Amino acid sequence: MIDFSLTPEQEAIQKMARDFAQAEIIPVAAQYDRSGEFPHEIVKKAFQAGLVYGPIPEKYGGGGLGAVDQLLIAEELSAGCAGISTAVAINSLAAIPLVNHGSTEQKERYLGSACREEKLMALCVTEPGTGSDVSALSTSARRLNGEYLLNGSKCFITNGGVADYYIVFATVDRSLGHRGITAFVVPREADGVSVGKKEDKMGQRAADTTDVIFDEVVVPAADRIGEEGEGFRIIMQTFNQSRPGVAASAVGLARSALDQALDYALEREQFGVPIFMHQSIMFMLADMARDIAAGRLLAWQAAWKGEQGLDNSTEAAMAKVFCGDMVMRVTTDAVQVYGGYGYVKDYPVEKLMRDAKVFQIYEGTAQVQRLLIGRALAREKKR
Ligand SMILES: Cc1cc2nc3c(=O)[nH]c(=O)nc-3n(C[C@H](O)[C@H](O)[C@H](O)COP(=O)(O)OP(=O)(O)OC[C@H]3O[C@@H](n4cnc5c(N)ncnc54)[C@H](O)[C@@H]3O)c2cc1C
Structure with missing residues (x-):
């Protein structure tokens, strides 16, 4: 059966996102484009409106929204300003690995904190030497006494300079190619994590894009997402x-x-x-x-x-x-x-x-x- 009509709930979500864009985004879009600053104020208001972590289940404080619901929000916010929309949307995008593969403890700790304490997230895949060919990434995760030692640099990371939690993809053994890639959640405050250059971009300038560097960062095995090689x-x-x-x-x-x-x-x-x-x-x-x-x-x-x-x-x-x-x-x-x-x-x-x-x-x-x-x-x- 094919049905393109929205449910009353979806119409309400769409209207709420459209009203938000009208009231909060459009009036300041040009200003953030000029300054290239991160729109902290607007992201805070987006949290209050329930627009940031839509796909996270309600039991962790998220919106429990479906995939089509999310599209309605994405279209409306982006009609206001694509850069500000990206600054909002990247959080729920970065949360997807934890939503799909996180342990119950990880979900309680990281997704719960992200939703309830308004923490921001970033997804760290791209590296200076590895863009399209994700399987060749070189950030390493060396096993050490039941923990991992992360070393490497990520670039072009949206929310890189403002995120509280990074979802990081690293390899436990580069010779394994894509089978060595493993996912981790790393708090910004962990020793050895630093934020590098902020990019001065052509467009979507309100979205923060930076390098993120991992230098001998100790990650407990409990913060590995899924199994080794599942990344x-x-x-x-x-x-x-x-x-x-x-x-x-x-x-x-x-x-x-x-x-x-x-x-x-x-x-x-x-x-x-x-x-x-x-x-x-x-x-x-x-x-x-x-x-x-x-x-x-x-x-x-x-x-x-x-x-x-x-x-x-x-x-x-x-x-x-x-x-x-x-x-x-x-x-x-x-x-x-x-x-x-x-x-x-x-x-x-x-x-x-x-x-x-x-x-x-x-x-x-x-x-x-x-x-x-x-x-x-x-x-x-x-x-
Ligand atoms: C504003 C911005 C935000 C971003 N945010 C994030 C983020 O949050 N997290 C993250 O991990 N990454 C992020 N990225 C990185 C982005 O995903 C990469 O830039 C993208 O995947 C391409 O990689 P690359 O830039 O290294 O280009 P390359 O992979 O070096 O590609 C260069 C050119 O070659 C082409 N090419 C490469 N391989 C092939 C092939 N096999 N066949 C045909 N053509 C090919 C590409 O299409 C491209 O035109 C962001 C990038 C930008 C610009």
């Missing part, structure tokens, strides 16, 4: 859950670009008529609306399938790559609709185009998503 599977599962949300964020940003461009096209006159009446502009706007709707459906499908406990890896990759490319195209066209005014910072679409680019990069690049889809096609053929 790669945990990362991939996490991405299958998070990519539909990232796609929905791209939809929100694209929706905002269409909204601005449509207003402008209906108002701005050239050759005696609103530019909307020139067919090339009207068709550009029509294509934007079409692609946004298609992206939303792909994201919802991927989230729904995951929520049913079905393998959604291909759908998640399709949603992520489609929406990443779509938001880049839509925001670029929005700048085009504005003409010269689109290229200057006094008008809103310039920021939207800068914010869009990273959707083709983080959470697995556009090329990596195509690799995943291509491999799935070949697997299907061989069956």
Whole structure:
């Protein structure tokens, strides 16, 4: 059965997130874009509104929300500002390994603390030498008297400078390739953890992106998530859950670009008529609306399938790559609709185009998503 209608609860979640974006995000989005500061105040208000840890079960203080519910929030917050939305959403994304694979003690301690004490989390996978090829990561976890000694550097970590807890992926034996990768939860206050360079980014500037360094950090075995060697599977599962949300964020940003461009096209006159009446502009706007709707459906499908406990890896990759490319195209066209005014910072679409680019990069690049889809096609053929 196919049903695209939202439940009354989902409509309420959507409205609450939309109202939050209107009241708390939109008025300050440009200011945070200029300063590149982390939006502590807004994240605090998002905690109070129950928008930060949606997927964490209620018994640990989270929202107990489903995957599709999360997409509704992601789209609305991102329509307000993609950078601020990322600063909020990364927390629940980083919590996914603990939600899925944490022990009861870990969940009580870390998820409970994150929700009830408003602690922030970050997911540490990428390293200077290892981006797309996650299986080659080199941060080491050496066993030592029932504990682990972590050494290595992570880069491009969202929330890196502000997180209280890091979910860290390291290898217990690099020669094992992806079979050596193991996940850990590491408190920021642990000896040997330090925050490195903060990136000065093109877009999504309100989201904090830094290096995080682990230097002889002692991690108790009780803080290992899952078994040794299970880390790669945990990362991939996490991405299958998070990519539909990232796609929905791209939809929100694209929706905002269409909204601005449509207003402008209906108002701005050239050759005696609103530019909307020139067919090339009207068709550009029509294509934007079409692609946004298609992206939303792909994201919802991927989230729904995951929520049913079905393998959604291909759908998640399709949603992520489609929406990443779509938001880049839509925001670029929005700048085009504005003409010269689109290229200057006094008008809103310039920021939207800068914010869009990273959707083709983080959470697995556009090329990596195509690799995943291509491999799935070949697997299907061989069956
Ligand atoms: C703003 C921002 C926030 C981020 N947040 C986080 C975070 O919170 N946690 C985290 O762990 N990481 C994070 N990342 C890192 C991000 O996931 C990586 O940048 C991304 O996976 C790509 O890795 P890379 O930058 O090393 O590029 P590379 O892997 O070096 O890729 C460079 C280029 O080569 C292409 N390429 C690579 N391999 C292939 C292939 N096999 N086939 C075809 N093309 C290929 C890529 O698509 C890309 O175009 C973030 C990055 C940014 C920019």
